[in-house]
Amino acid sequence: DAGVxxxxxxxxxxxxxxxxxxxxxxxxxxxVSWYQQVLGQGPQFIFQYYEKEERGRGNFPDRFSARQFPNxxxxxxxxxxxxxDSALYLCxxxxxxxxxxxxxxxxxxxxxxxxx
Amino acid sequence: xQQLNQSPQSMFIQxxxxxxxxxxSSSIFNTWLWYKQDPGEGPVLLIALYxxxxxxxxxxxxxxxxxxxxxxxxNISASIPSDVGIYFCAGQRGSTLGxxxxxxxxxxxxxx
Numbered sequence: 001d002a003g004v005x006x007x008x009x010x011x012x013x014x015x016x017x018x019x020x021x022x023x024x025x026x027x028x029x030x031x032v033s034w035y036q037q038v039l040g041q042g043p044q045f046i047f048q049y050y051e052k053e054e055r056g057r058g059n060f061p062d063r064f065s066a067r068q069f070p071n072x073x074x075x076x077x078x079x080x081x082x083x084x085d086s087a088l089y090l091c092x093x094x095x096x097x098x099x100x101x102x103x104x105x106x107x108x109x110x111x112x113x114x115x116x
Numbered sequence: 117x118q119q120l121n122q123s124p125q126s127m128f129i130q131x132x133x134x135x136x137x138x139x140x141s142s143s144i145f146n147t148w149l150w151y152k153q154d155p156g157e158g159p160v161l162l163i164a165l166y167x168x169x170x171x172x173x174x175x176x177x178x179x180x181x182x183x184x185x186x187x188x189x190x191n192i193s194a195s196i197p198s199d200v201g202i203y204f205c206a207g208q209r210g211s212t213l214g215x216x217x218x219x220x221x222x223x224x225x226x227x228x
């Protein structure tokens with residue numbers, strides 16, 4: 001079975017541009033979360049979507065947005081890119097929204113975004 | 117955002133040695149998790165801890181959920197070269213599984 005898949009794996013953009021990152025969760029998983037990992041830091045939570053609704057948002061500006069589709073895949077959009085947006089963007093999925101029954105969160109390999 | 121203090125920041129050890137790293141927080145967490153991340157990859161779950169005081173092993177790895185619910189440690193026994201990587205602690209508050217708070221990581225280097 002495929003794990004969490006993200007595309008593209010690498011991306012180079014210039015300041016001011018916008019970018020769309022894509023994520024396909026593990027089959028059967030309905031919850032998708034997005035994280036930003038700046039070099040040398042741990043991942044930082046951006047969004048969580050469950051059943052196509054936003055269920056949580058981290059401390060990120062409105063330039064960041066996301067959505068989840070009926071097949072539970074998700075897109076992360078970032079507008080007006082800044083140099084500081086350069087990071088590894090990670091997608092994670094789980095089968096349910098809450099942490100009951102010892103559910104676990106599985107991460108994809110990420111999209112490395114470089115903003116020049 | 118929520119800060120998890122993870123230490124040490126880096127470790128250089130010889131193959132066969134034991135390793136210990138820990139994580140502390142100013143807030144209570146309901147779940148503590150330990151992940152390993154290799155270059156160019158996403159974090160991979162090593163151990164999950166769900167109850168205060170819980171001690172859990174996964175092969176040569178052992179982790180504990182602190183009694184105060186504000187700390188956790190990870191031990192690796194008899195290290196091998198493939199243990200090289202960055203180890204992250206992460207905490208979950210409430211019941212929201214998808215929202216984790218991560219430490220800054222411990223970079224482990226193992227010399228043969």
